[in-house]
Amino acid sequence: MDSSPTYQDVVAAAARLLGHAHRTPVLRSSTIDGRLGAQLHFKCENFQRMGAFKFRGAFNALSRFTPAQRRAGVLAFSSGNHAQAIALSARLLEMPAAILMPLDAPVSKVEATRGYGAEVIQFDRYTQDREALAAGLAQERGMTLIPPFDHPDVIAGQGTAARELFEEAGELDALFVCLGGGGLLSGSALVARALAPRCKVYGVEPEAGNDGQQSFRTGRIVDIPTPKTIADGAQTQHLGRYTFEIIRRDVDDIFTVTDAQLVEAMKFFAERMKMVVEPTGCLSLAGACHAGLDLKGRRVGVIVSGGNVDLQRFASLVA
Numbered sequence: 604m605d606s607s608p609t610y611q612d613v614v615a616a617a618a619r620l621l622g623h624a625h626r627t628p629v630l631r632s633s634t635i636d637g638r639l640g641a642q643l644h645f646k647c648e649n650f651q652r653m654g655a656f657k658f659r660g661a662f663n664a665l666s667r668f669t670p671a672q673r674r675a676g677v678l679a680f681s682s683g684n685h686a687q688a689i690a691l692s693a694r695l696l697e698m699p700a701a702i703l704m705p706l707d708a709p710v711s712k713v714e715a716t717r718g719y720g721a722e723v724i725q726f727d728r729y730t731q732d733r734e735a736l737a738a739g740l741a742q743e744r745g746m747t748l749i750p751p752f753d754h755p756d757v758i759a760g761q762g763t764a765a766r767e768l769f770e771e772a773g774e775l776d777a778l779f780v781c782l783g784g785g786g787l788l789s790g791s792a793l794v795a796r797a798l799a800p801r802c803k804v805y806g807v808e809p810e811a812g813n814d815g816q817q818s819f820r821t822g823r824i825v826d827i828p829t830p831k832t833i834a835d836g837a838q839t840q841h842l843g844r845y846t847f848e849i850i851r852r853d854v855d856d857i858f859t860v861t862d863a864q865l866v867e868a869m870k871f872f873a874e875r876m877k878m879v880v881e882p883t884g885c886l887s888l889a890g891a892c893h894a895g896l897d898l899k900g901r902r903v904g905v906i907v908s909g910g911n912v913d914l915q916r917f918a919s920l921v922a
């Protein structure tokens with residue numbers, strides 16, 4: 604195992620991403636501030652390239668390939684956004700990419716991945732072990748496997764979003780982060796501990812898939828069956844070894860929210876902030892609203908992780 608990433612790796616990732624990733628806006632809403640009696644600062648990664656923060660980790664990881672690795676290309680497995688992030692980064696860095704995607708992945712995500720020029724290989728996520736499949740393919744083709752969250756370069760890249768948020772918003776009392784496998788949360792926590800040691804860092808995951816909360820509370824990585832939730836980017840079965848180590852050390856707590864609470868946040872973003880946010884991207888705001896914390900008078904960061912949702916699906920969820 605390579606060594607665990609540090610804040611310095613996030614700084615190095617930010618330099619690699621300069622001119623390639625968007626510096627996404629930090630937006631405010633007086634409606635939500637009034638409702639919670641707090642000051643919320645939304646870091647809007649739904650406006651990132653390919654529509655989610657995952658571009659940051661993928662581009663950072665692929666930028667570090669050796670010339671031989673670049674020639675053979677990259678392999679990834681993903682329920683969606685990591686796939687698009689790897690596909691786009693591979694195209695920008697001119698290397699081949701093959702992506703393993705579940706058969707029930709949103710159509711828009713499969714098509715976007717193919718659209719970026721990657722080869723898509725589909726599998727059944729409820730019966731097949733994607734990690735074993737991916738490892739076999741990587742060996743066959745000599746490609747380098749880049750996992751969606753448990754990789755030092757991926758974690759460091761994801762951390763750059765929180766770094767930009769602290770640069771822009773200044774001191775924060777609390778930071779809410781969407782949690783799947785923990786790449787975004789662990790990267791954000793590295794940044795918070797370095798730049799704002801007093802800021803509380805919270806992960807938010809779907810109630811149906813609270814493996815992260817269980818792992819955090821029990822002190823060991825808990826594995827669960829693929830959860831059924833509308834938050835398709837957080838249907839992970841377990842945290843990673845790198846992400847868990849950082850989360851255990853640097854995160855203050857992990858909360859869960861229901862699908863109904865995610866829909867309520869989706870409606871809020873659409874109605875009040877004029878933004879399309881995918882269900883997984885609503886975890887952080889839903890957590891800030893429903894964790895039961897008193898945020899009155901607090902300065903709160905909310906990382907909005909992505910905006911990739913089929914319009915049909917979006918319409919039926921908010922209807």
Ligand SMILES: *Cc1c(COP(=O)(O)O)cnc(C)c1O
Nearest residue numbers: 684783784785786787836908909
């Ligand atoms: C991947 C993803 C997440 C979860 O990120 P992890 O690093 O796996 O915790 C959250 N939101 C969106 C939009 C994602 O694509």
